[in-house]
Amino acid sequence: MTDSNEPTQPDLEQLDEREMAEAIGAAARIILAPGPKEAREAPAEAPAPDDTWALPGGTAWVYLADPKKGLTRPVIIGDGFSSGPSDLDFSWQIMERGPYAFISALRGRGYDVVLVGYDERSASILENAEVVRAAILEATARRTGDHPLTVGGFSMGGLVTRYALAKMEHDGGPENDHQTALYFSYDSPHRGAWIPIALQAFAHYIRSLNAAFSNQMNSPAARQLLWQHISEWRDSPETDKERGTFLAELERVGGWPSRPRKIGVANGVRIGESNGIRPGEQAFHGKGIAITGTRLYTQPAGEDELVAQLRVVTLRRPHVNTSGLPEIDGAPGGTLEGFGILADELNKVPALIGLRSEADIREHCFVPTVSAIALRDIDTHEKLYEPVTEAAAKDSELDEFRCASQNEGHTLVTEELCTWILDRLP
Template identity: 55%
Template structure:
């Protein structure tokens, strides 16, 4: 059986886009209707009053993370409520109000989506009964959006009244999508540009520690990321109000133990006629490391090699089933079947989630994070998971610690 480029493009485009982010929804359970909906610049907020609160009283603002398209706050509710621990119910049971903040476009610049958070903060202060301080933060990219938003409000001389800022597995020193996956996205752009567009979106470039804009590029820090880091510095890098406490949660451990993914291992191997010869591998250390062989339809096989990158796919931290997401999509596309022995990779290294180090070398990633190092971090308190687990997973271990931090 052979397949033409036209047939391959038609098959690719007929299916949903490959999106390297949590989701899609896995339950038909519908979240309760919000008590209020706020229309914001570049976003929307769903408001749920805490038990015993007839109006907004003790707000906990939760900003959405990265994906493509508008935020699906029903999915946000599902991930935080119907997972291993009912986090939203527990927040409300303790008399706090939940404010879920979504964006009109999740892949837009962090600076743009911070406008939605800044507006939500001002809205919460204006609608709140009494003077209980705010809790403001988010999961994954949401922790960076809120970090910038609070710092920007301070720089503009606007009181945000946040007593607690939190980030939950947020990539403060960079997130990681394997170069093999990025290269495949760009290599198949002619067939379907959607996967490549996600990798090259403003938010993705601002988040990723290393990025490639085309399959032939060498991994480097994107100019968009450098501009975002400059924008952070211009507003003071972090919320610095004296009354604001900063905390971080990591879906990885502090003991340096990896997630078990071996470097240089085959993760996705083509077996369908359209991708026979394609092979995506996990990242290895050293120079001239083969991370991918790419052959799609009639295109000759190309090799993707990297140098001076660490064995980051197996690093301690929050994991994303990036290889699995791509493999599932390919296996649903006629002619594109693959084997997928490795589904997950490190997405947010533990050292990034607590802003301890750049994820630049093996030692940076795998050396245990000690108390002395944490004392020099911007956070007043941090909580690590006992082992590497799914990125932003609201486990009982992390959730109960978080609840005890609420003002």
């Protein structure tokens, strides 16, 4: 990282940072989350569940296929990554009101849906796995009959449930009998997720004005999920020690549960086709007086490559450079509107504050295909973009997987992927 200093201008320096921070806090909520804007910002209210389980560290919302029969064929679905407590309305919006009504399809086939939420979605995966374990034990205790469970999750939820099941098998004993026949993951980052270094740097650079974005990027879950992470805007990208600890713990309990069949889907293609985002392109720029000069770029390969120029209030414009990273923003995989969310939220702040912004490119790859199907690491261009051939597919850690026919939004719930899962339920 390099820092170029320029003289400051009194009129800009005299902007009241306290007032600016209050304006941002009142109008904007810079939190990266999947889904369309209506889901992220104002999800329609979910119908009342048939039952609600209070769990240590979380909640389970239960929707029965037939309330007269009670819980008979449970499908437990773990929530994904964001900030704050899990939101039933948001989960329902994503899974039921998008391109495909997944919850209705499950119930229509006679399965009971158990949506597992956490008190804090950005807490450690290891902590939230205890919420899933409690939900599994609650389901087996309440179930009528002996139909085996299906357990899985969307995005980070696939890692939370993977670890929970593996740890239950490792610990053993009747108190850890998960009775699960099928595990599934939906665009889960088994080999790591990606948030552009430019976005992470901006999050930390504006921490004094609004800490929420930085706090999300520095949360335990983010440190465990992200392949490359920075804690401060000046830092050089690296694999955070929290991720190393999580991976070591996952390996300690066996890496994967051995009893259930393991399947997964990816919101990216298997043919190696880019999502069309080119490296080194301007993805975001400031337009208001307080942020003009801020420019964020998509990730280029090479040495000492510029990924961000940062400016908020003062005329100092430090540069953020990276070396040795692949062109990952355009890689095949599930996308996230990281740059778009940032611009949308800043544009909610009154114009007189001077933070008007524009996303030239709204999205970036968040979970590469090869990560979602647990096939390869994501540290080189070749690993990211090489097509998944039938021969290569045998190296996946999943028993079976399905990739989308086009690169699409991360955790987009489609008929193509959901019916593939439905056809494999026990």
